Amino acid sequence: DAGVIQSPRHEVTEMGQEVTLRCKPISGHDYLFWYRQTMMRGLELLIYFNNNVPIDDSGMPEDRFSAKVPNASFSTLKIQPSEPRDSAVYFCASSTLWVDEQFFGPGTRLTVL
């Protein structure tokens, strides 16, 4: 397996634009996680899914953020409209069980100008 795949690896956009980050989890993994990492706050869990269903989105900063898992092999994290404070590295991870090791994607570095 190629591991968790994220795209794009880098995204630069202007404030107010819509941004879509993509994640392909490891095949067979039922749990999918979206994280954000900044210098100030470190790593934060934004939302996670089990079998394509959102379980906990309490980490999503505000309504501008949305995430979904349309099918078992693909997830998106959307920011609309984007703001400079959204600049961060966004990681996707997947695991077989809630209490299992997570495998991280390479991350998407987002810069909002």
Next chain:
Amino acid sequence: KNEVEQSPQNLTAQEGEFITINCSYSVGISALHWLQQHPGGGIVSLFMLSSGKKKHGRLIATINIQEKHSSLHITASHPRDSAVYICAARGAGGGADGLTFGKGTHLIIQP
């Protein structure tokens, strides 16, 4: 919400030294993760443990549930161990407990 504290924040050591990184948390957990983040940014899961001790190569992780404390040890440290090490506490429940991360320990091993 769990409070996760790591120490030290920064650590510079010479090659071959024994390294210890500490992690403490405030609320009971179901498991604790140790992650390694390479200088290029990639994150690798090193250990997941809920009790006792685990060993993988030169890395050892221990956890004391009663004291709410975990340590990551590196024996015979090497420059390639230079990275940020992050601990993460997984809540006892499956919902809002989620995962709470420490701020990380930036380790530099000098040759």
